[in-house]
Amino acid sequence: MPATPDFLNHLNPSQRQAVEHFCGPLLVVAGAGSGKTRALTYRISNLVMQHRVNPENILAVTFTNKAAREMKERIEKLFAEQLAQQDYGKSLGMLTLQQQTQLRSQVYKTTTKSLWIGTFHSFCARLLRLEIEKYQDEKGRKWQHNFSIFDESDVQGLIKDIVVNQLNLDDRKFPPRSVRFAISNAKNQSWSPSDLEAQQSDFRGRVIAQVYSLYQDALAANNGLDFDDLILVLVQLLKQNEQVLAYWHQQFHHILIDEYQDTNRTQYDLMRLLATNGTNTQTFNNWQHRSVFVVGDADQSIYSFRAADFKILMGFQQAFGDGLPDDDTRTMVKLEENYRSTENILQVANALIDHNSERIDKILKPTRGTGEPIHCYRADDELHESDFVIQQIRTLEQSHPEVSWRDFAILYRTNAQSRAFEEGLVRWSIPYTVVGGLKFYDRREIKDILAYLRLIVNPADTVSLKRVINTPRRGIGKTTLDRLNTAAQELSVPLWEILTEEAAVKTLAARSAKPILHFVALIQQWQAQAEHHSATTMIQRVLEESGYLQNLKTQGTDEADDRISNVQELTNAALQFAEENTDESLSTFLANTALASDLDNLDDSNTVSLMTLHAAKGLEFPIVFLVGLEQGLFPNFRSLEDPAALEEERRLCYVGITRAQERLFISHARERRLYGSREPAMPSLFLSELPRELLHTNSLSALPAETLNLPKGMKQPKMPNTHALDWSVGDRSCIRVLD
Numbered sequence: 001m002p003a004t005p006d007f008l009n010h011l012n013p014s015q016r017q018a019v020e021h022f023c024g025p026l027l028v029v030a031g032a033g034s035g036k037t038r039a040l041t042y043r044i045s046n047l048v049m050q051h052r053v054n055p056e057n058i059l060a061v062t063f064t065n066k067a068a069r070e071m072k073e074r075i076e077k078l079f080a081e082q083l084a085q086q087d088y089g090k091s092l093g094m095l096t097l098q099q100q101t102q103l104r105s106q107v108y109k110t111t112t113k114s115l116w117i118g119t120f121h122s123f124c125a126r127l128l129r130l131e132i133e134k135y136q137d138e139k140g141r142k143w144q145h146n147f148s149i150f151d152e153s154d155v156q157g158l159i160k161d162i163v164v165n166q167l168n169l170d171d172r173k174f175p176p177r178s179v180r181f182a183i184s185n186a187k188n189q190s191w192s193p194s195d196l197e198a199q200q201s202d203f204r205g206r207v208i209a210q211v212y213s214l215y216q217d218a219l220a221a222n223n224g225l226d227f228d229d230l231i232l233v234l235v236q237l238l239k240q241n242e243q244v245l246a247y248w249h250q251q252f253h254h255i256l257i258d259e260y261q262d263t264n265r266t267q268y269d270l271m272r273l274l275a276t277n278g279t280n281t282q283t284f285n286n287w288q289h290r291s292v293f294v295v296g297d298a299d300q301s302i303y304s305f306r307a308a309d310f311k312i313l314m315g316f317q318q319a320f321g322d323g324l325p326d327d328d329t330r331t332m333v334k335l336e337e338n339y340r341s342t343e344n345i346l347q348v349a350n351a352l353i354d355h356n357s358e359r360i361d362k363i364l365k366p367t368r369g370t371g372e373p374i375h376c377y378r379a380d381d382e383l384h385e386s387d388f389v390i391q392q393i394r395t396l397e398q399s400h401p402e403v404s405w406r407d408f409a410i411l412y413r414t415n416a417q418s419r420a421f422e423e424g425l426v427r428w429s430i431p432y433t434v435v436g437g438l439k440f441y442d443r444r445e446i447k448d449i450l451a452y453l454r455l456i457v458n459p460a461d462t463v464s465l466k467r468v469i470n471t472p473r474r475g476i477g478k479t480t481l482d483r484l485n486t487a488a489q490e491l492s493v494p495l496w497e498i499l500t501e502e503a504a505v506k507t508l509a510a511r512s513a514k515p516i517l518h519f520v521a522l523i524q525q526w527q528a529q530a531e532h533h534s535a536t537t538m539i540q541r542v543l544e545e546s547g548y549l550q551n552l553k554t555q556g557t558d559e560a561d562d563r564i565s566n567v568q569e570l571t572n573a574a575l576q577f578a579e580e581n582t583d584e585s586l587s588t589f590l591a592n593t594a595l596a597s598d599l600d601n602l603d604d605s606n607t608v609s610l611m612t613l614h615a616a617k618g619l620e621f622p623i624v625f626l627v628g629l630e631q632g633l634f635p636n637f638r639s640l641e642d643p644a645a646l647e648e649e650r651r652l653c654y655v656g657i658t659r660a661q662e663r664l665f666i667s668h669a670r671e672r673r674l675y676g677s678r679e680p681a682m683p684s685l686f687l688s689e690l691p692r693e694l695l696h697t698n699s700l701s702a703l704p705a706e707t708l709n710l711p712k713g714m715k716q717p718k719m720p721n722t723h724a725l726d727w728s729v730g731d732r733s734c735i736r737v738l739d
Helices: 013-020 036-049 065-088 097-112 120-134 152-166 176-188 193-199 203-221 227-240 242-251 265-276 343-353 382-399 415-427 444-457 462-468 478-491 495-499 502-530 535-545 548-555 558-580 586-594 643-657 685-689
Strands: 024-030 058-062 116-119 254-257 291-296 332-335 374-379 408-412 432-434 608-612 621-626 660-669 671-674 677-680 695-697 723-729 732-738
Touching: 013 036, 013 332, 024 036, 036 058, 036 065, 036 254, 036 291, 058 065, 058 120, 065 097, 065 116, 116 120, 120 227, 120 242, 120 265, 120 586, 152 176, 152 203, 152 462, 176 193, 176 203, 176 227, 176 265, 193 203, 227 242, 227 265, 242 265, 254 265, 343 374, 343 643, 343 660, 343 685, 374 382, 382 408, 382 415, 382 621, 382 660, 408 415, 415 432, 415 608, 444 462, 444 502, 444 535, 444 548, 444 558, 444 586, 462 478, 462 495, 478 495, 478 502, 495 502, 502 535, 535 548, 535 558, 535 586, 548 558, 558 586, 621 643, 643 685
Parallel strands: 024 291, 024 332, 058 116, 058 254, 254 291, 374 660, 374 695, 408 608, 408 621, 432 608, 621 660
Antiparallel strands: 671 677, 723 732
16 A cells, blocks of 8 residues: 655654665664654554565564554554545545544554564563474473463562472572562573573572572473563574574564663564574674664663663664764664653753763754743652642642643652652542552452463463462362372472372362362363353353352452452453454463553553652653652662662653653652651752753752752742742643642
8 A cells, every 4th residue: 555645744854764764774762752653653654555565574562562552553543544545535534433444444454463563572472372382491491382471479489489498598588589580680681590500609699590490490390481581482492493583584574672772681682683583783784675673762771670771772883783973874863852841841851861971962852832940849858748749739730620630740769759649649539540559460369360261271380270279268278289289299290180180189189189170170161161262251251150259249348349340350351352352362361461561551540640750651741740859869879879870860860850741840858757767858969960040949958059040039938838820831821839
């Protein structure tokens, strides 16, 4: 389908330059709010429309499932718009609803269905379902295509069992959580257990390497993988099997990666292998009808604790590009025009990030009006800080009908800071959502039902089996289960194999044999049904036939009612999944739920949003409160003596500032309760790096002296005090109240 001549007219010159790039490598340095998603979606559309690239030869990697869905929807709309002009001579919006639906359906069948768009984890899970049985690791461990994806609580349970029960270690000296972090970090560096062991020079490190090896044994025994394995195992498979690598290299002619600054070494290895067929990047030159198109911003790299390495982005020009200076290069494009924030917000952001040395030089350029100055508020303590923020929110929402609760976001450095704001919001009956709280799929009742479903798909998943064999209670005691598990371990077979041997169960389980055999028959019945029924149907059958739903109903408590609502919502999730995907199978649905994140499930309810700065990445709000800017809190204490860590803290502050569209409030406290006692607090170093002419403050001591700038006519206030100042949100006149 050829594109209309004005197809790319909506793009600015830099976006258009990026989108029209065809073959070879290209780094797109995309500043905050610069339209990078637009560039990605138009590029994919341009490859198909103008260059006749087969959609199935395009791989686009995002960092959230939500971003992947948005990208598909935008591409579908672009193609439908072209078809509307071609078939009807009208824009898509001028057609009837039926005509629009028909065009979108046509685009889905011919284009978007075949595109490979998703997160690293979902992409790797999809390939591993096809290829994992060709893989074995350094110790000969193997997995089957119906593997389970273990969530964090499952992983913690396995590691705790190894530390405490198998190795008899003191879990105070070897906390399972810290051991888990060390293993995850090793996997993100593409290190196997033996690689990790080779790196260690002390007893603790060697023990962690031993736990890592035993942990991989446990995963293989359960036919399970953790999140890190999804990428690492695929990378190892591609390295050890030239035929598999060659096949997928030939499949993906054009690779696009979003948020490239957040990639880790394992993810980079995956991209490099697929792009070059394993050839050294500097010698690979077979770019005919092939490209690598990466989009990112070193200034927004904030995930080093997840092993993300922004130096991968910084090194793209040397690894793939021409390595020429910015003004001369043909393998880098900068997107600097910002469509999100007002000019004052951008000037503050630019001034702050300019203090970092490890970055690609760029300046966010405004496309909107000047906007209001940024207000920096100094509070007596965290309670007064909360009162100030909530007073601003209440006044704006009450005085201006066009301002909704969802327009506000409160961003903080640590989760613990949310308490004072939550209490204040509750006191004033203001609806709010804490992003990053307990995820839907982490709720006990949801994990119970998912464990049933995982067991149906993967009977070797002993972790799931143990969770549900007596849930609801069936009279199967721990002693009986331990006896059966010991027999399985002695025979080196999954527990499920023992349970399916009727004679063994009757011998080992005694009086519990009958409920165990009934449970086994139930699972086997569901396994047969799962081959022919959707995930929605299987969830409904498990809820009813297991007795789980009836057990909740008989409890008759408010908590049980909430849990009933949650398991019913799981059915809704399966229905929505079926509407959005052609594959309604239980295994595909389980993979989708296992890879869900907080941001994927962020709803559009009319509530004030509370979240850490890390969780705010990728979001935007008309009015942002950036709170707790105090030395030792933000930036945190660990970064004060580490220049690299301090630069990441500054990048985190930059991300917070650039979430704001219309108005930005920054606050800090004179003292704050820490570890049970009140401690004096100093203003953050970052406050001294902001342009003083753009900051208004409520106190002479609210800022370091060199940045102090009071609004014209404002005198030194006696706190608490109230000043009413006019300001606006876009074209909307508002009142700002400063307590």
